[in-house]
Amino acid sequence: MNNHLRALRAEHGWSQADLAERLDVSRQTVNAIETGKYDPSLPLAFRIARVFGSSIESIFDPGDQA
Amino acid sequence: MNNHLRALRAEHGWSQADLAERLDVSRQTVNAIETGKYDPSLPLAFRIARVFGSSIESIFDPGDQA
DNA sequence: CGACCATGTCAAGCACACTTTACTTTTTCG
DNA sequence: CGAAAAAGTAAAGTGTGCTTGACATGGTCG
Numbered sequence: 001m002n003n004h005l006r007a008l009r010a011e012h013g014w015s016q017a018d019l020a021e022r023l024d025v026s027r028q029t030v031n032a033i034e035t036g037k038y039d040p041s042l043p044l045a046f047r048i049a050r051v052f053g054s055s056i057e058s059i060f061d062p063g064d065q066a
Numbered sequence: 067m068n069n070h071l072r073a074l075r076a077e078h079g080w081s082q083a084d085l086a087e088r089l090d091v092s093r094q095t096v097n098a099i100e101t102g103k104y105d106p107s108l109p110l111a112f113r114i115a116r117v118f119g120s121s122i123e124s125i126f127d128p129g130d131q132a
Numbered sequence: 133c134g135a136c137c138a139t140g141t142c143a144a145g146c147a148c149a150c151t152t153t154a155c156t157t158t159t160t161c162g
Numbered sequence: 163c164g165a166a167a168a169a170g171t172a173a174a175g176t177g178t179g180c181t182t183g184a185c186a187t188g189g190t191c192g
Binding site: 001020036039040043045046047049055056057060062 | 067082105106107108109111112113121122123126128
């Protein structure tokens, strides 16, 4: 599952810790999602979309494995 | 997390087993998601949206807890 | 140089997504 | 009504999402 998280975060000038706080998750979780270690849960995906004011579909790309 | 899965499934005339097969999950998983026992993973949410030809946001409603 | 910040990563632990098997209850239909 | 299909539910097991705590690295800046 690819995503544009790092680019979106950079556009907003936020550190991983900043974003983590806004999403109410740990900094390690943001890092893991950005580096592709695992996918967010659906509720977290919704919070991510909300924070960036866009849709889940425009941030995450399921590619083959979904 | 509320969802319109049961209604969408009914519109298509599919049983839980039919949908499960199309989503490549077990019938119990479809049942659990419909009855609100838990939320699907993000990849499964993408497959559900794809099967019904609509967006994740139009099928799932995060409500308060996201 | 030395302190700080951002990022990356590891380990242990808990909760949940999903499985298979199996059984009960409800709905549908001849 | 009676049989079959559909739906609900439960238990036990596996994998992963997310946690805290800790440590290493690289960049920036006084």
